[in-house]
Amino acid sequence: MRIDCLQYANWSEKVFRQMREGQVDAVHVTIAYHESFRETVQNMERWNRWFERFPDLILKGQTVADIDRARATDRTAIFFGFQNPSPMEDDIGLVEILHALGARFMQLTYNNQSLLATGCYEAEDPGITRMGRQVIREMNRVGLVVDMSHSADRSTIEAAEISDRPIAITHANPHDWAPARRNKRDDVIRAVVEGGGMMGFSLYPHHLKDKSDCSLQSFCEMVARMADRYGTTHFGIGSDLCQDQPDSVVEWMRTGRWTKEIDYGEGSADAPGFPEMPSWFRDNRDFGTIERGLRAVGMSEAEVAGIMGENWYRFFAESFGAAP
């Protein structure tokens, strides 16, 4: 089983066919960075049209039963998520509405301070806000997963404590392997996994050691080390694949409508666009390469199966329904 817990491609039949070629059974796709509720619904409408146009390749995922159905019919189940709480605006009632429409992950912040928590690019991190506490409780109730991939440390640790259900860092790597601002320190990872949470390893070059030049072996050794340190069952893949996107999209991710100035985020003035992917992970067709890489660094078949998909599958099964 193969599950990728974060992609934001310029979706097309080509990309969906590559998912099948790479035998990817489920993908968590980002459908909002800065979008309002209505704009997010429009993005869902676009997905509905893809589901209608490509019924032989993809289907909408809402529970693990949809992954089973996808596997049985040689398709990929697509699960919706947001990298920002912007789709719920200032309205806690929209949490349940968005869940009913298929949302399964929501980041409490995207780099900046939000109404709920602090992003990893802010100078100060005062932790989870008053509204944030209410929204985490509501997300727990309906089965919308708290995702802290782009959040600051204190906010992440507090979210893990406040949440009654396991939370996730869908796409990041350990900071002591690649000291990017988006990568996570030991106490943050520990808070998430000790609450039963999950972390997905990112293949976005800015999160990799040596960026685009990162070797498959270095990546896989990092995975194996993390599995040893925290327990294999807490990890999976969250590739952060942004395939076929024009550079205007990374600019939208970074600046949305919150600034009139250019913000380079993880890039820089001389490299403002999307970075080049590592040669061994171009797109969905290369999940087999990672699988072989993990075996090559000595991980067992069971561990590799867990990392490639079974750990996310178990987490999805426990996380997407209403609280008991």
Next chain:
Amino acid sequence: MRIDCLQYANWSEKVFRQMREGQVDAVHVTIAYHESFRETVQNMERWNRWFERFPDLILKGQTVADIDRARATDRTAIFFGFQNPSPMEDDIGLVEILHALGARFMQLTYNNQSLLATGCYEAEDPGITRMGRQVIREMNRVGLVVDMSHSADRSTIEAAEISDRPIAITHANPHDWAPARRNKRDDVIRAVVEGGGMMGFSLYPHHLKDKSDCSLQSFCEMVARMADRYGTTHFGIGSDLCQDQPDSVVEWMRTGRWTKEIDYGEGSADAPGFPEMPSWFRDNRDFGTIERGLRAVGMSEAEVAGIMGENWYRFFAESFGAAP
């Protein structure tokens, strides 16, 4: 089994308890008259809060399995509907979105011309519009029932012809029994039932012979006559109960945001408010009275069971899922 296929009460614990007292297993409730998409979502949020507050009395209905669940646990299943296509605005993609949020009936018009069809108060009825044809097809695809209760004759007959799936008139009576503008002529009823559709009998005084003074016997004789004429299986109840509403609400129904003048609709300048209900049907507690009234005019047990709920149950079962 008891199903009421149209109510718009001022919802409260009192009303929900009366549903239980009247053993009403399912109610189709109106959640939009003139509301935009976002306003409709806000109304859904209010319902979500009622579902959370009164889990022992009501549950959200989306398929007949929810009616079975309601019956097994002594609750009422609440199904959402719109009396106007305003919630979908000018965006056909919202049909599927609204269905995912639980919408199961949508009138193509509410008295006036809409983007889709003509309402029963317009002087001219040019029939289903270009967009109307597209939207009926989309409603057929996802399982959102076309409801023509407030539509003009030609539009209704054309909708029945265009629709690949049975349509409904959820709340109205025959025009030859009570010649109200909202009541339906023979050719309209025939077009609906010949396509396998359903009509719910209204208890709203403006639709009754002798209005608030209508007798139970007159109502039940009308039902029996309709069953003889068109076949019992095509009929049910759609009470149009507007319990506990202030008169400002009937003004909103009639004028929305489309006029600055007062429009009395079925009322008049000296009787602008909600009319008084007939003495034998005050609210949800009186469904048993109708049941006894139908028996008293000679309908068989099977026919009475059909009218009181089983016919709508069968129609719901066939109508709310995606087209095969």
